[in-house]
Structure formats: C-alpha cells, structure tokens
Amino acid sequence: xxxxxxxxxxxxxxTPAQQTAFDEIISASKETHLVALFSPKGQGKSTxxxxxxxxxxGVYANVEDLLEASNxxxxxxxxxxxFRLVQQMMRDNDVVIFDDIDFLVRMAKEAYSQFLRATYLNxxxxxxxxxxxxxxxxVILGFGDSDLLSSIQRQPRSVKIPEFxxxxxxxxxxxxxxxxxxxxxxxxxxxxxxxxNAHHIRLAAHMAAENGNVSSQRLxxxxxxSGLASNVEVDLVRDVELSDLKGVDDVVRALEVHVAxxxxxxxxxxxxxxxxxxxxxxxxxxxxxxxxxxxxxxxRLRGKFFxxxxxxxxxxxxxxxxxxxxxxxxxxxRNAPSVIFVDDADVLFSGEAHRGLYRYFLTLLDGIESESxxxxxxxxxxxxxxxxxxxxxxxxxxELWLEMRLLDVAAREQLLVNAATGLPEWLKSVDWMxxxxxxxxxAGADLLRVIEDAKMRFAFDQKRETVSAxxxxxxxxxxxxxxxxxxxxxxxxxx
Numbered sequence: 001x002x003x004x005x006x007x008x009x010x011x012x013x014x015t016p017a018q019q020t021a022f023d024e025i026i027s028a029s030k031e032t033h034l035v036a037l038f039s040p041k042g043q044g045k046s047t048x049x050x051x052x053x054x055x056x057x058g059v060y061a062n063v064e065d066l067l068e069a070s071n072x073x074x075x076x077x078x079x080x081x082x083f084r085l086v087q088q089m090m091r092d093n094d095v096v097i098f099d100d101i102d103f104l105v106r107m108a109k110e111a112y113s114q115f116l117r118a119t120y121l122n123x124x125x126x127x128x129x130x131x132x133x134x135x136x137x138x139v140i141l142g143f144g145d146s147d148l149l150s151s152i153q154r155q156p157r158s159v160k161i162p163e164f165x166x167x168x169x170x171x172x173x174x175x176x177x178x179x180x181x182x183x184x185x186x187x188x189x190x191x192x193x194x195x196x197n198a199h200h201i202r203l204a205a206h207m208a209a210e211n212g213n214v215s216s217q218r219l220x221x222x223x224x225x226s227g228l229a230s231n232v233e234v235d236l237v238r239d240v241e242l243s244d245l246k247g248v249d250d251v252v253r254a255l256e257v258h259v260a261x262x263x264x265x266x267x268x269x270x271x272x273x274x275x276x277x278x279x280x281x282x283x284x285x286x287x288x289x290x291x292x293x294x295x296x297x298x299x300r301l302r303g304k305f306f307x308x309x310x311x312x313x314x315x316x317x318x319x320x321x322x323x324x325x326x327x328x329x330x331x332x333x334r335n336a337p338s339v340i341f342v343d344d345a346d347v348l349f350s351g352e353a354h355r356g357l358y359r360y361f362l363t364l365l366d367g368i369e370s371e372s373x374x375x376x377x378x379x380x381x382x383x384x385x386x387x388x389x390x391x392x393x394x395x396x397x398x399e400l401w402l403e404m405r406l407l408d409v410a411a412r413e414q415l416l417v418n419a420a421t422g423l424p425e426w427l428k429s430v431d432w433m434x435x436x437x438x439x440x441x442x443a444g445a446d447l448l449r450v451i452e453d454a455k456m457r458f459a460f461d462q463k464r465e466t467v468s469a470x471x472x473x474x475x476x477x478x479x480x481x482x483x484x485x486x487x488x489x490x491x492x493x494x495x
Contacts, residue, residue, distance in 0.1 A: 013175070014051060015168035015198075018044045021161040025052050025140060029095060033132040034125070034156035035140045042197025043161045049097050049142050058095030058140075061085070063103040079124050086128055090137045099142035125156070164197070166190040172198055176205035180214040188216060191266040193223055194375075195334035242296045244418070245289045246444070247411030251282075251402045255293065258400055259377055263304055263337050276337055276377040277400045281393060283385045284404030287443025290381035294341045297379075301339060306332045309343040322360055329364045336375035346382040349389055358389045365397060406443060412436040415444055419451045427458060430472045438479055446482060453478035 014022055021037060025048070028035045039045035046062070053060040069085045070078060089096045125141075132139045141156065164172075169190045173181045196204075208218045242252050242260075262274040269275070282290045298305045306328050332338045342348065349358045365378060380398070382388055392398075407415065413436035420428050439447060454474040461467045468474065 014048065015044065015164065015171040017162040017164055017168045018048050018051075021048050021159050022051055022055075024159045025049075026055065028157040028159060029056065029138040029140060032157045033136075033138055034129040035138065035159065036143055036156040037140065037159045037161070038143045039161040040197070041144055042199035043164070044198050045142050045144065045161065046099055047198075048161065049099050049140065052140065053095070053097050056095040057093075058097055058138075059089050059093040060097045060099065061089060062099040062142075083124055083127055086139060087131060090131065090135055090139070093137070095138050095140065096132075097140045097142070100144070101141050102144045129156070164194075169196070169201065172201045173205055176202055177209060177214060180209065183214045183216075184208075184219060185216045188266060188270075189219055189223075191270050192220065193335065195336060240292055240295045240299070242293065242300075244296070245292060246415045246418075247407035248289065248404055251293075251404060254400065254402055255280075255297075259297070259339065259379070260300065263301055263339070263377075269337075275375065276339070278377060279393075279396075279398035280377060280379040280400045280402065281385070281398045282379065282381045282402050282404055284383070285406060285443060286383055287445030288404035288406060289444050290404050291343055292444070294343055294379075294381070297339060297341065304335060304338040305341065306338060307341045307343065309348070322357075325360070326364065332376050337377070338375070339377045339379055342378070342380045344382070345380040345392075346384050346387045349392070350387060358392050362391055365392075406441060407447075409433070409436050409440075412439055412442065412447060415447050416451065419448055423451075423455065427454070427471050427474070430475060435472075435475050435479070446486075449482060450475060450478045453481065 021039070025035055025037060029052075037045060037049060039048075050060055052058065066078075066082055066085060070081045086096055086098060128139050131137075166187050170181070170186045173184065173186055177184075193200075204219055204222050207222050208214045242255060245252055258277040259280065262269045262276045282293060284290060294307060298307065308325060308328065329340065332340050349361075378397070380388075380393070385393070413432050416432050416436060420432075435450070439450070442450075454477075457474045457477060458467070
C-alpha cells in the first residue's frame with residue numbers, strides 16, 4: 001500500500017524489543033489502515049511511535065495536542081474534537097500516529113461521568129478507520145491498556161512490545177550510561193530483576209551515576225532498597241531475623257535453602273538453575289513464629305516481599321479488595337523472583353462470604369504457574385490446616401509443608417534469655433530454666449509477654465518505691481496471671 005524510503009534496519013535509540021515492535025508497525029502500516037501498539041507503562045511505547053513517525057515521514061500527536069485542540073470546546077464534545085484532529089492530520093500525512101489513547105478514554109469518562117456511552121472508543125475508531133481507508137492513509141494508535149482493544153469492533157492490526165531480555169537491559173544501560181556500562185554486570189542485574197521497565201532502569205542508571213561510581217553493587221543496593229515495589233514498609237517492620245526463631249531449626253534451614261538462597265544469590269541460582277519453592281505452607285498453633293517468619297523475610301528480601309493479611313478487608317468493598325490482590329500478584333511477577341506471603345490464610349478464607357475469594361486466588365495462582373512458576377513463591381500461614389480449601393493446598397500448589405511447633409524447655413529458656421537482653425542486671429539475675437520449666441505449652445508470643453508483663457510490674461513498683469527484694473517475684477506474678485488468662489480462654493472456647 002505505502003512504501004517508506006530510506007528506513008534504517010536498526011535504530012540505535014531502540015532496544016531489541018522496541019526494534020521488533022518498530023519493524024512490525026512499519027510492515028503493518030504498509031498493508032492496513034489501522035494499527036494499534038500496546039505496551040505496559042515504561043516499555044517505550046512513545047519512543048517506538050516517535051521513531052515510526054520519523055522513519056515513515058508521518059505526524060505524531062498525543063493527549064497534549066488534543067487538549068490544545070479542545071481549548072474552548074465543551075468536554076462533552078471531546079470525541080468529535082479527537083476525530084476532527086485526526087482528520088486534519090490525515091490531510092497532509094500518509095501516516096498519522098496518536099499516542100496515549102488511555103488518557104483520551106479517561107478524559108471521556110470524566111466528561112460523561114456515569115452517562116458515558118459504552119461504545120465511545122469503538123465508534124471513534126470505526127470512523128477513523130473508514131476515513132483512513134477512503135483516503136488510503138494509515139492511523140497508528142498507542143495503547144497502554146490492552147483491554148481497550150477489545151472494545152473496538154473493527155479490530156486494528158495489533159502490535160505489542162515484547163518483554164525485555166538481558167539484551168534490552170544492555171541497550172538501555174548503554175543509552176543512559178554510555179561507556180560506563182562496562183562497569184556493571186548486566187546479566188546479573190537481569191537475573192535479579194528481570195521485570196524492570198525502561199523507566200526503572202533509567203532511574204537506577206541515573207542514581208548509580210550520581211557520584212561517578214557506577215558499579216553493579218550500587219545498582220543492587222538501589223534495587224533492594226527502593227527500586228522494587230514491595231507493598232510492605234520495611235522500615236516499619238520490627239527488626240527480626242530467621243535465626244531469632246528457637247526450637248524450629250529444621251524449618252529455618254528449609255526456608256534458608258528453598259526460599260532465601262534462590263532469591264538472594266542470583267549468581268548461584270543461575271549457575272545451578274535454582275528456583276524458590278512455588279508453594280510453602282507454615283502451619284502450627286498461635287504464637288509459634290509464623291508471622292515472625294514473615295517479618296524476617298520482609299526485612300531480608302525488601303522489594304521482593306509482598307504481604308496479604310487481614311489489613312486488606314474483603315468485607316468492606318470486595319471489588320477493591322480483589323483489584324488490590326490482583327495488582328499485588330502483578331507486582332510480585334514483575335519483581336520476580338519474589339515471595340507472596342498470605343498470613344493467617346485459614347482466617348482469611350473462612351466463612352461463606354469468602355468462598356469466592358479462594359477461587360479468585362486459584363485463578364491468580366494458575367496464572368503464576370503458566371507464566372513464571374519458578375520465579376514466584378506463594379507462602380501461606382495457618383493455625384488449622386483442615387479449614388483451608390483443599391484446592392488451595394493440593395499437591396503442585398504447595399510443595400513444602402513446614403510445621404511450626406511449640407518450643408521444648410531448652411528452646412523456651414533460650415528465648416527468655418534473648419528477650420531479657422537489655423534489662424537491668426538485677427532483673428536478669430533469675431533462674432531462667434526454672435521459669436522455662438513452668439511454661440510448658442507456652443508459645444513464643446506467650447514467653448515474650450511474660451518478659452513484658454514482668455517489666456511493667458517492675459516499673460510500676462519503681463514508681464511507687466515498693467520494689468520487691470527478689471527479681472523472680474515479677475516473673476512469677478506475670479506467669480500466674482498469664483496462665484489464668486489462658487485457662488479462661490480455654491473455658492470460653494469450650495463453651
């Protein structure tokens with residue numbers, strides 16, 4: 001249909017993935033009248049479209065041009081303004097490129113509010129396609145949301161920028177760093193964070209170049225601290241390590257081997273083909289350290305850790321909850337290898353009201369399995385495994401079952417000693433084994449409460465100047481009160 005002379009086979013400003021999309025658009029624009037480029041944010045959609053405009057001798061416009069053309073026009077006439085603008089551009093150009101269609105649709109929604117016609121985008125696209133065909137022109141539209149394409153009945157030729165590979169990372173770092181790209185191990189960066197987009201890489205490159213000390217380590221530090229998008233504010237998470245867990249050495253070792261190692265050591269993971277376990281279930285009584293593991297992993301993995309718990313309440317607005325969960329899964333895949341940590345899953349999925357929730361999770365989990373099963377670890381905690389939906393924990397979805405047990409007497413003693421670190425020496429001068437022997441059946445959280453209650457009682461007596469002569473009295477009183485409370489709890493539950 002149309003021939004473009006002097007097109008370069010390669011454009012140095014494009015990455016290999018962007019070059020692929022560029023070539024497909026050029027080819028499609030010679031054969032059809034309506035072409036759509038779809039690309040998630042940050043993949044270089046506008047860069048590709050501008051390169052096509054230069055190569056094809058076409059004209060490029062976006063939402064800014066539409067706003068200028070709409071000056072003084074009623075917002076309700078935005079669709080007519082858009083159509084007239086494209087018509088005007090087609091008069092003098094064989095190829096017309098209009099970017100940021102998503103923003104156009106958003107503007108229309110704001111204008112029409114709840115009265116927005118469902119066929120808005122379809123009607124405009126059909127009119128543009130008919131106009132382009134009658135004048136033997138080609139119109140290329142840029143989309144950031146592929147769902148918008150489905151609303152167009154007269155489907156355009158669709159092109160998508162492929163996912164970035166390490167070669168794209170190399171091209172982008174070269175664009176942003178020039179010769180200094182030789183100072184970084186791009187392959188290692190790609191293995192660590194294979195879902196970065198051009199925007200992320202540009203920010204990281206500029207950060208690394210701030211003081212002239214460009215290195216792989218600076219980039220890794222940046223990605224670990226702020227370059228990746230965890231939904232957990234790490235600085236607000238209590239400083240805790242996996243090694244702080246006592247009496248469950250086998251669980252800690254399994255997590256180190258099957259989760260932490262493949263996530264933290266990309267060099268070893270790449271050499272041996274290691275991947276984190278796809279599904280991990282931590283189960284056991286309350287207070288045995290299941291949530292503590294989540295805290296430890298959050299601090300350790302930083303941007304690689306995504307948490308779902310009761311703070312995302314499905315009872316208030318299920319639609320918002322589901323969208324939040326879907327967005328979290330997408331972020332976890334983009335930042336893979338990563339961990340999705342679902343705390344108290346047996347509570348989250350309990351009740352008839354939440355029956356649809358676990359089915360939604362199954363859909364998302366199957367999506368992970370089909371797209372990146374070896375790069376996202378799905379970790380659940382539960383007190384009662386029997387209450388979990390069987391489909392959620394079937395073989396294939398959960399590969400590693402880890403039981404969190406109540407502590408034996410030696411582990412209880414060690415936890416008490418560790419928890420008492422920082423107390424006045426007098427308050428620590430007690431027989432910790434004797435206290436540990438009196439705490440049979442206590443979880444780690446119970447032991448920490450004994451220490452905290454003893455401190456509070458000691459502080460109260462200090463204020464009244466009635467401090468006991470024996471430090472053990474404070475722990476004894478805390479133990480007696482806690483045991484009484486636990487007995488009341490058992491009686492209430494038994495009723």
